[in-house]
Amino acid sequence: xxxxxxxxxxxxxxxxxxxxxxxxxxxxxxxxxxxxxxxxxxxxxxxxxxx
Amino acid sequence: xxxxxxxxxxxxxxxxxxxxxxxxxxxxxxxxxxxxxxxxxxxxxxxxxxxxxxxxxxxxxxxxxxxxxxxxxxxxxxxxxxxxxxxxxxxxxxxxxxxxxxxxxxxxxxxxxxxxxxxxxxxxxxxxxxxxxxxxxxxxxxxxxxxxxxxxxxxxxxxxxxxxxxxxxxxxxxxxxxxxxxxxxxxxxxxxxxxxxxxxxxxxxxxxxxxxxxxxxxxxxxxxxxxxxxxxxxxxxxxxxxxxxxxxxxxxxxxxxxxxxxxxxxxxxxxxxxxxxxxxxxxxxxxxxxxxxxxxxxxxxxxxxxxxxxxxxxxxxxxxxxxxxxxxxxxxxxxxxxxxxxxxxxxxxxxxxxxxxxxxxxxxxxxxxxxxxxxxxxxxxxxxxxxxxxxxxxxxxxxxxxxxxxxxxxxxxxxxxxxxxxxxxxxxxxxxxxxxxxxxxxxxxxxxxxxxxxxxxxxxxxxxxxxxxxxxxxxxxxxxxxxxxxxxxxxxxxxxxxxxxxxxxxxxxxxxxxxxxxxxxxxxxxxxxxxxxxxxxxxxxxxxxxxxxxxxxxxxxxxxxxxxxxxxxxxxxxxxxxxxxxxxxxxxxxxxxxxxxxxxxxxxxxxxxxxxxxxxxxxxxxxxxxxxxxxxxxxxxxxxxxxxxxxxxxxxxxxxxxxxxxxxxxxxxxxxxx
Numbered sequence: 001x002x003x004x005x006x007x008x009x010x011x012x013x014x015x016x017x018x019x020x021x022x023x024x025x026x027x028x029x030x031x032x033x034x035x036x037x038x039x040x041x042x043x044x045x046x047x048x049x050x051x
Numbered sequence: 052x053x054x055x056x057x058x059x060x061x062x063x064x065x066x067x068x069x070x071x072x073x074x075x076x077x078x079x080x081x082x083x084x085x086x087x088x089x090x091x092x093x094x095x096x097x098x099x100x101x102x103x104x105x106x107x108x109x110x111x112x113x114x115x116x117x118x119x120x121x122x123x124x125x126x127x128x129x130x131x132x133x134x135x136x137x138x139x140x141x142x143x144x145x146x147x148x149x150x151x152x153x154x155x156x157x158x159x160x161x162x163x164x165x166x167x168x169x170x171x172x173x174x175x176x177x178x179x180x181x182x183x184x185x186x187x188x189x190x191x192x193x194x195x196x197x198x199x200x201x202x203x204x205x206x207x208x209x210x211x212x213x214x215x216x217x218x219x220x221x222x223x224x225x226x227x228x229x230x231x232x233x234x235x236x237x238x239x240x241x242x243x244x245x246x247x248x249x250x251x252x253x254x255x256x257x258x259x260x261x262x263x264x265x266x267x268x269x270x271x272x273x274x275x276x277x278x279x280x281x282x283x284x285x286x287x288x289x290x291x292x293x294x295x296x297x298x299x300x301x302x303x304x305x306x307x308x309x310x311x312x313x314x315x316x317x318x319x320x321x322x323x324x325x326x327x328x329x330x331x332x333x334x335x336x337x338x339x340x341x342x343x344x345x346x347x348x349x350x351x352x353x354x355x356x357x358x359x360x361x362x363x364x365x366x367x368x369x370x371x372x373x374x375x376x377x378x379x380x381x382x383x384x385x386x387x388x389x390x391x392x393x394x395x396x397x398x399x400x401x402x403x404x405x406x407x408x409x410x411x412x413x414x415x416x417x418x419x420x421x422x423x424x425x426x427x428x429x430x431x432x433x434x435x436x437x438x439x440x441x442x443x444x445x446x447x448x449x450x451x452x453x454x455x456x457x458x459x460x461x462x463x464x465x466x467x468x469x470x471x472x473x474x475x476x477x478x479x480x481x482x483x484x485x486x487x488x489x490x491x492x493x494x495x496x497x498x499x500x501x502x503x504x505x506x507x508x509x510x511x512x513x514x515x516x517x518x519x520x521x522x523x524x525x526x527x528x529x530x531x532x533x534x535x536x537x538x539x540x541x542x543x544x545x546x547x548x549x550x551x552x553x554x555x556x557x558x559x560x561x562x563x564x565x566x567x568x569x570x571x572x573x574x575x576x577x578x579x580x581x582x583x584x585x586x587x588x589x590x591x592x593x594x595x596x597x598x599x600x601x602x603x604x605x606x607x608x609x610x611x612x613x614x615x616x617x618x619x620x621x622x623x624x625x626x627x628x629x630x631x632x633x634x635x636x637x638x639x640x641x642x643x644x645x646x647x648x649x650x651x652x653x654x655x656x657x658x659x660x661x662x663x664x665x666x667x668x669x670x671x672x673x674x675x676x677x678x679x680x681x682x683x684x685x686x687x688x689x690x691x692x693x694x695x696x697x698x699x700x701x702x703x704x705x706x707x708x709x710x711x712x713x714x715x716x717x718x719x720x721x722x723x724x725x
């Protein structure tokens with residue numbers, strides 16, 4: 001989680017999911033940074049959809 | 052020990068800038084080169100900047116006492132002009148030159164290390180006493196993703212460190228609608244900021260001027276950070292500061308708008324299309340490193356075995372040394388050794404160039420995402436797939452290709468697995484063995500070797516993962532995807548030459564010495580009455596040594612000195628196996644390995660005798676052993692350079708144990724049926 005925070009993906013940060021990856025992962029965009037996230041990690045994240 | 056001493060002092064000390072007529076110019080006049088460290092997150096152009104600033108004289112190697120690779124080079128910086136207005140000034144451009152020792156530290160997102168590479172960066176920047184730290188740090192920040200790059204800056208600004216910020220990829224940021232006010236950014240950060248484009252060498256003079264100006268000046272006052280033991284509170288404070296800085300510098304919050312890179316990634320990292328694109332890219336890499344390099348290698352081989360050897364022979368004859376042991380040493384030892392080394396140059400150059408292109412373009416990070424799930428099953432990251440694939444062409448560039456892995460332990464594990472990939476040199480022997488023993492099923496037999504190779508990699512990988520690497524944490528997939536960029540010829544050439552030079556310097560000596568040693572063993576008679584360099588192989592020290600180790604292979608069905616000697620030669624180079632066999636049986640080497648002729652008949656007879664009438668399983672066992680044991684001395688040399696002698700020798704031990712065990716099992720089970 002610390003590593004995600006360094007990349008900008010921290011509590012309260014807004015992000016977008018732009019594409020899927022093999023293995024059930026996603027590519028997230030946060031503050032201009034594109035981050036590929038694996039499925040096991042994604043299942044641990046809690047997010048709220050914003051309008 | 053000072054930083055320069057730790058850097059091994061391998062770079063020549065250049066005279067510092069000569070003091071102008073005005074000694075109080077503020078420029079450093081210390082006799083030693085100042086040391087400047089390049090720091091920053093991965094994929095911010097740090098290494099590109101390093102390549103642009105340094106030329107010859109770059110050294111790459113592990114930092115003393117660590118397995119972390121650090122590049123060090125000489126930056127000969129010239130200021131824009133010597134600022135002097137005295138009438139009798141004799142200053143010249145050379146006087147304005149300042150030689151700087153530049154160190155390219157491993158990429159890190161923060162001073163909180165998650166790997167040995169990041170730990171070294173932290174130690175060198177803030178862990179050492181002030182006198183042992185770099186004189187100045189240049190922190191590279193990607194303008195297109197400023198937020199993630201500024202956490203490191205925030206931490207560095209809390210220390211008493213001289214630093215400047217070099218803003219890269221402003222063009223990428225502009226395409227995303229992000230325009231950065233560098234003056235406002237400098238004001239908010241509390242340290243100088245300069246905009247650069249290291250790929251196109253833009254802004255480097257401004258960077259040089261800024262660095263020269265800041266060297267010797269006191270560090271900016273540290274940022275007033277929160278004094279709290281709560282790490283989360285400290286993080287929140289830093290991110291709040293970062294958000295304020297970004298807001299002021301960009302004029303608005305950064306938008307997460309979709310870009311051209313996102314549209315490409317929709318396909319490149321997709322669940323089905325992504326792996327297909329990856330396989331296509333790998334096929335191109337594989338084809339280039341085999342098909343394109345092969346004719347060049349043949350050309351070089353022909354040059355050394357032909358005109359060069361003939362020329363040397365003629366010269367030695369002219370000097371009265373013809374047909375002497377001196378000729379044998381020079382032609383069959385040294386020239387053959389140097390020739391073998393240089394035949395690897397096209398292959399290595401192409402491999403390094405392709406890796407540089409894939410990395411510079413940004414695709415390598417995507418390939419790591421696509422292959423991550425597969426490689427994770429044996430405890431490796433997705434990027435490890437690339438060197439393993441390359442190994443099926445040649446193990447030597449594949450070993451060097453493990454550099455793309457950010458973690459040293461992962462590099463070692465991958466480098467230990469690469470020798471089990473069945474390279475094209477082994478294929479030549481497989482084809483001949485297939486033709487001799489398996490007739491219409493020759494193709495199936497060869498295919499079985501590749502399947503066996505994959506199974507061995509998986510099994511050995513799992514074995515090492517559950518033993519020596521059992522405490523290695525498996526990090527979740529979190530990969531920062533850089534923007535796609537068109538690779539530049541200059542950067543690709545620079546990186547390729549740097550890595551090729553390193554290979555030649557390290558591996559060259561090992562290869563040449565080994566080839567010469569084999570010649571020597573084949574020239575020394577083991578029986579009385581025979582002249583040096585005029586002895587049949589069977590009566591040489593080489594033949595006696597082969598005969599002495601042959602019994603080791605008896606349980607595998609090929610315990611003859613002829614087969615054992617072939618494996619000894621194969622240790623030097625698998626390409627020499629067939630010619631060695633031909634020399635052993637005193638027959639001509641076949642023009643086409645698929646039709647072995649007299650040589651095939653002789654080999655078949657030998658295997659029939661050594662296996663007690665079970666030549667087929669013995670041949671299979673031999674092929675399995677050839678596939679699994681130590682590839683060649685060039686691979687060992689590459690491993691020696693990349694992972695050090697200890698792990699290289701460990702790898703040799705693992706290869707021999709695995710090869711012998713499998714060969715014995717294949718023969719003992721096979722002879723029950725065949």
